[in-house]
Amino acid sequence: xxxIRLMKGNEAFAEAAIRAGTDGYFGYPITPxxxxxEYLMAAKPWETTGMVVLQAESEIASINMLYGGAGAGxxxxxxxxxPGISLMMEGISYxxxxxxxxxxxxxVRGGPGLGTIQPSQSDYFQATKxxxxxxxxxxxxxxxxxxEMADFVPLGYEMAxxxxxxxxxLSDGVIGQMMEKVxxxxxIPRWTEEEIIQKCPWATTGKTxxxxxxIITSLDLDPARQEKHVLxxxxxxxxxxxxxxxxxxxVDDADYLFVAYGSSxxxxxxxxxxxxxxxxxxxxxxxxxxxxxxxxxxxxxxxQTKGMMTVEMSLGQMVEDVxxxxxxxxxxxxxxxxxxxxxxxxxxxxAMKNQIIGG
Amino acid sequence: MADVTLDVWxxxxxxxxxxxxxxxxxxxxxxxxxxxCGHGVVHRMLAEVIEEMGIQDKxxxxxxxxxxxxxxEFLNIDMQQxxxxxxxxxxxxxxxxxxxxxxxxxQGDGDLAAIGTNETIHACNRGENILxxxxxxxxxxxxxxxxxxxxxxxxxxSTSPYGRxxxxxxxxxxxxxxxxQLPGTYYVTRQAVHKPALVRKLKKAIxxxxxxxxxxxxxxFIEVVSNCNSGWKMRPVDAIKWLEDNMLAYYQLGDIKVNGxxxxxx
Numbered sequence: 223x224x225x226i227r228l229m230k231g232n233e234a235f236a237e238a239a240i241r242a243g244t245d246g247y248f249g250y251p252i253t254p255x256x257x258x259x260e261y262l263m264a265a266k267p268w269e270t271t272g273m274v275v276l277q278a279e280s281e282i283a284s285i286n287m288l289y290g291g292a293g294a295g296x297x298x299x300x301x302x303x304x305p306g307i308s309l310m311m312e313g314i315s316y317x318x319x320x321x322x323x324x325x326x327x328x329x330v331r332g333g334p335g336l337g338t339i340q341p342s343q344s345d346y347f348q349a350t351k352x353x354x355x356x357x358x359x360x361x362x363x364x365x366x367x368x369x370e371m372a373d374f375v376p377l378g379y380e381m382a383x384x385x386x387x388x389x390x391x392l393s394d395g396v397i398g399q400m401m402e403k404v405x406x407x408x409x410i411p412r413w414t415e416e417e418i419i420q421k422c423p424w425a426t427t428g429k430t431x432x433x434x435x436x437i438i439t440s441l442d443l444d445p446a447r448q449e450k451h452v453l454x455x456x457x458x459x460x461x462x463x464x465x466x467x468x469x470x471x472x473v474d475d476a477d478y479l480f481v482a483y484g485s486s487x488x489x490x491x492x493x494x495x496x497x498x499x500x501x502x503x504x505x506x507x508x509x510x511x512x513x514x515x516x517x518x519x520x521x522x523x524x525x526q527t528k529g530m531m532t533v534e535m536s537l538g539q540m541v542e543d544v545x546x547x548x549x550x551x552x553x554x555x556x557x558x559x560x561x562x563x564x565x566x567x568x569x570x571x572x573a574m575k576n577q578i579i580g581g
Numbered sequence: 582m583a584d585v586t587l588d589v590w591x592x593x594x595x596x597x598x599x600x601x602x603x604x605x606x607x608x609x610x611x612x613x614x615x616x617x618c619g620h621g622v623v624h625r626m627l628a629e630v631i632e633e634m635g636i637q638d639k640x641x642x643x644x645x646x647x648x649x650x651x652x653x654e655f656l657n658i659d660m661q662q663x664x665x666x667x668x669x670x671x672x673x674x675x676x677x678x679x680x681x682x683x684x685x686x687x688q689g690d691g692d693l694a695a696i697g698t699n700e701t702i703h704a705c706n707r708g709e710n711i712l713x714x715x716x717x718x719x720x721x722x723x724x725x726x727x728x729x730x731x732x733x734x735x736x737x738x739s740t741s742p743y744g745r746x747x748x749x750x751x752x753x754x755x756x757x758x759x760x761x762q763l764p765g766t767y768y769v770t771r772q773a774v775h776k777p778a779l780v781r782k783l784k785k786a787i788x789x790x791x792x793x794x795x796x797x798x799x800x801x802f803i804e805v806v807s808n809c810n811s812g813w814k815m816r817p818v819d820a821i822k823w824l825e826d827n828m829l830a831y832y833q834l835g836d837i838k839v840n841g842x843x844x845x846x847x
Contacts (some may be wrong), residue, residue, distance in 0.1 A: 246678050274677045279703040283670040286663065286700070290671030293661045295676045296639065316664050426675070428638045428682055436609075437653045439644075439662035577666035 224406040231371040234302065234406075235327060235391075236261035237458065238372035239273075242379055243412040245296035247275040248287035250306060251340040253528040254395040255329035262453045271412055276342035281306040283391020285313030285326075293438035294427030295418040296350050297379055301327035303395075304345050308353075314388055315354030319440025322384035324373065324507075325359075328392045332535075332562045341383035341395030343484060346539035349392045357452055359459040360390045362512040364483040370510075374409065381465060383421070385458055385560060392512060395536065396485035396564060444493035448461045459513075459554070467510035468519060472498065476505030477522060478578050481544050482533040483509040485564065486578040492567035502579060503545045512540070524548035529578040533570055553578065610654045612691065617720075617817030618686045619807030620648060622774040624655050626687070626784040631658065640683040640745040641675050643668045646698075647689035652838025663684040669704035672711045685712040690731040691721050694756040701760065708765025708799035712790035713755070715802065718809035719828060723811050726812040730754035733827055753831060758847045761837040767799040769838035773806045775821045775827070778822070798841070806832045811837055 229237065236258045239247060244267075249259045258278060267273035278284040284300045291298035302310065307328045317324060328349065332342035332476045347353075349362045363374045373394060378389040419427055429435040442448040472481065472494055480490040487508040497504040507523060508529075509516060524530070530552060532541040538556035545554050556571040559565045590740060606628035606730050614620045637658055638718060644652040646665035653660035663671045668686035676684040693715050695700050704711065720738055721727040727740040734755050735744040745753070761769040772783040790801035806828050810820035837845050 246674060248674060274674075276673070276677065279699055283673075283700055283703065286667035287669035287674035289660060289667070290674035291673070291678050294675045294679055294827070296674075298674070298678075312664055320662075323596070373765070404710070426641045426661055427679070429657065429659045430638045430640060432724070435653075435657055436659045437662070438660070439653065441650065441662055 226403060226405050226410050228401055229563035230257055230394065230401050231368045231405050232257035232301075232329065232370045233261045234372040234404045235267070235375060236404060238263060239441040240267045240271060240287065241407060241409040241433060242375045243271070243297060243410040244273050244299055245412055246276070246287070246291045246298045247300065248276050248278050248284045248291070248298065248335060249300045249302065250278050250281045250284050252303045252306045253260050254341070255301050255398050256328065256329060256517045257398075270516065271409075273412070274456050279308040282313065283306070283521060285310035285317070288324045288326075289313055289317050289320070289322060289339070292324045293320065294318065295422035295427055296378050297413070299325040299327070302332050302569070303329045303331045304342070305347070307345065311354035312449065313350075315356050315358060315361070315481035316440050317388045318354070319437050320357035320384040321455075323379070323386055325382060325545060326388060327393060330392065330394040330499060332560060334435065338562040339395070341485060341564055342535045342560065342562060343390065343394055343486060344536040344560065346512065346534065346536060348560050349390050350515070355581065358455065359462075360388050360511050361385060361462060361465075361514075362390045362459055364510060364512050365397055366484050366487045367397070368400065371397060372404050374529070376407065385462060387458065392484070394484050395562075414526065418454060429464050462514040466514040466516050468516045469508040469510060471506040471508065473507060473523065475503055477503040477528050478505070478574060479527050479530045480504065480506045480533055480570075480574065481509070481520065481530060481540070482506065483512060483529050483540070486533045489565055489567050489570055493570040496567055496571045502575070504574060515543050515547075517543070520544060520547035521549075524552040527552070529553040530553070531555050531557055531574050531578050535564065536560060585628050590756040591730045594620055602626045604632045604645070606637055606657050606806070608655055608657045611650055611824065612655055614648065615811045617808065618648075619718070619805060619847075620776040622780055623783065623805055624652065624806070626780065626787055627687070627714065628639065628656055630784060630787045634682050635834045636791070640685065641679070643671050643684070643686040645686070645688040645692035646723075647692050648781065649687055649689060649716065650723065653688055665844065666695070667700055668692065669699065669700045669711070669713060672713075673704050673707070673709045676709055676711050680710070683712070685714060688716070689722070689764070690715070690717045690719065690729045694730045694754050695775055698756070701756065703836055705800045705802065706763045706765045708767070710794055710797050712787070712794060712801045713803070714787070715804045715805050717832060718802050718807045718812065720809050720812040722809045726814070730739050730756070731832075756843045757802065757837065761843060761847060765800050766802055766838055768801040768839045769794055770802075770836045771785065771804040771806060771834050772774060773824070773831060773834055775808065775824060804832070806834070
C-alpha cells in the first residue's frame with residue numbers, strides 16, 4: 223500500500239493529481255486553495271511524470287485551457303474557490319455541452335460576492351443544479367476528509383472519462399486547509415499517445431488518413447439535431463445514478479437522521495456520538511455524490527425514521543433535494559451556519575434535540 | 582451547346598494537364614461566408630500550407646465565436662470550437678500538452694481584440710508556440726454589423742449609427758502593434774487578401790508561422806485586413822475600394838516583427 227503522510231487537504235489533492243497521471247493542471251491563485259498550485263509548482267512534476275502545470279491569467283483562461291486539453295484527450299484539472307468557480311461557469315457549460323472530461327476542485331468559501339475566505343457550503347446549488355447556462359449536470363463528489371481529497375482524484379477521472387463529463391469535487395475551506403493522515407495511492411502512469419487515441423477516439427489529436435476529422439464543439443444550429451444532443455445528455459445524467467455513493471453511520475437502528483456532506487458530515491459524526499451517549503438513536507447519512515443524488519435511499523430511510531435534519535454551512539440548499547426525496551410525510555429540518563462559521567457538534571446535537579426529537 | 586462527348590474531355594483531363602485542384606485539407610462543404618468576404622480565401626491558404634507541409638495529421642485548429650465559428654465545417658483537420666474570445670487559452674493547453682502538434686487559432690476582431698484581449702495578450706506574452714490568425718474587418722459580422730474594437734473612427738455601424746467617435750466609443754484598436762511589443766511574439770505581420778499578389782504574400786506568412794511552430798520559436802501572429810461588404814453595407818467592389826482607402830491607411834500592411842525583432846517603428 224501507499225505511503226502515509228500528514229498533509230493539508232489541498233496538498234493531498236495536488237499530490238494525488240501527480241500520482242493519478244494528470245497531464246495538465248491549469249489554475250489561478252485564490253484563498254483557501256492556493257496550496258494546490260503552490261504544491262505542484264514546488265513538486266515540478268514536469269521533470270518526473272511530464273505533467274504540465276501552468277498558472278493562467280484568470281480562472282476564465284484556466285477553464286478554457288481545460289477545454290482545449292480535454293478536447294485533445296488529455297487528463298486535465300483545475301482548482302479554485304467560489305468566486306473563481308463563478309468565473310468558470312461559462313467554460314464549464316461549454317465543456318458539458320461538448321462532453322469533455324475534467325476535474326474541477328471547488329474549495330468553497332462563503333459568499334455571495336467576495337464574501338469571506340472562511341469555509342462554507344453555499345455553492346451546492348451552483349454545483350448540482352447548473353450554474354452555467356443550459357441544461358447540463360456535473361458529476362459532483364463531496365470529500366469529507368483529507369484522505370478523500372486524494373482518493374477522489376483517480377475516482378474523479380474514472381467518472382469523467384466514463385461519462386465524458388466534467389467532474390466537480392465540491393470541497394470546502396475546512397477540508398482544504400485541515401491536516402490529517404493520508405495514505406497515498408501508488409502512482410498511475412500517464413496515458414501514452416497510443417492509449418489516448420484508443421481511449422478517446424473523439425479527441426482532436428490530429429486527423430490521420432484512417433479516420434474523419436474530429437470536431438469538439440457545443441454548437442449545433444439545427445434544432446432537431448441540438449434537441450437530440452440535449453436529450454442524449456439527459457439520458458447520460460440519468461444513467462449516473464448507477465454510480466451514486468453515500469456512507470451510512472449508525473443508521474440501522476436510527477430513529478432520527480442527520481443528512482450532511484463534507485465538513486458538516488464530520489461535525490454530525492461527533493454530534494451522533496454525543497446524542498447516542500444521551501440515549502438518542504441518531505444516525506448520519508453522509509452523501510458522497512451530490513449529483514447523482516441518492517433520492518431512492520433517502521426515501522427508503524424515511525420509512526424507518528421519524529425525522530431528518532440536514533446540516534449545511536448554507537441557508538439550506540441540499541435540504542431541498544432531501545425534501546424532494548422523502549415527500550410530505552417526513553419531517554425535514556435544516557440547520558446551518560453561514561458567513562464562514564463552522565457549527566460545532568454541541569450546537570448541532572442541541573438543534574437535533576430541539577427541532578426534531580422534541581419538536 | 583455543341584455535342585461534346587466524353588471522349589473529347591478524356592484527352593484533356595490528364596494528370597499532366599492539371600493546373601488547379603481543391604486541396605484535400607478543405608472539405609466539400611459549401612462556404613457559409615458572404616460572397617466577397619475574405620474568410621474563404623484565408624481558409625484556403627491555410628489549408629494549402631497544411632497540405633504542402635504534410636502536417637494534416639499534426640495540426641489542431643481552433644474556431645472562435647463570430648463568422649468563422651463554423652470553420653471546422655470547411656477545414657479538413659481536427660478542430661475545436663472555443664467560447665467567445667478564449668481560442669488562445671485552448672491553444673495554450675493543446676500546444677503544451679501536445680508539443681509536437683501544430684496549433685492554430687483563427688479569430689475575428691471582436692473575439693481576439695475585445696472579449697478575448699486578456700487571453701490574446703497573455704498567450705503572446707508567454708510566447709506560446711502557436712500560430713494566431715486574426716481576421717480584422719472592423720465590424721461584428723455574425724451579429725449583424727455592430728461596432729468592433731477595430732472599427733475606424735467615423736465609421737457607421739449599427740451601434741455607432743452616427744459614426745464612431747472617440748468620446749463615445751474610444752479609439753480604433755491596433756492590437757497587432759501591441760502584441761508585437763511583447764517579448765513572447767516571434768513573428769507579427771499584417772496582410773490582406775483582396776488582390777492575388779496579397780493572397781500569395783499571406784500564404785507565405787502562414788507558411789512562416791507554421792515553420793516557426795516547427796522550430797519552437799514562440800508566437801506567430803498574422804493579422805489579415807479583410808472587407809465585410811455585408812456588415813459595411815457596400816457592394817463587394819466598393820468595399821474593397823473603401824478598404825484600400827480607409828482601412829489600410831490605419832492598418833498598414835507588412836511585417837511588424839520578424840525573427841523576434843521589430844522591423845517597423847510602432
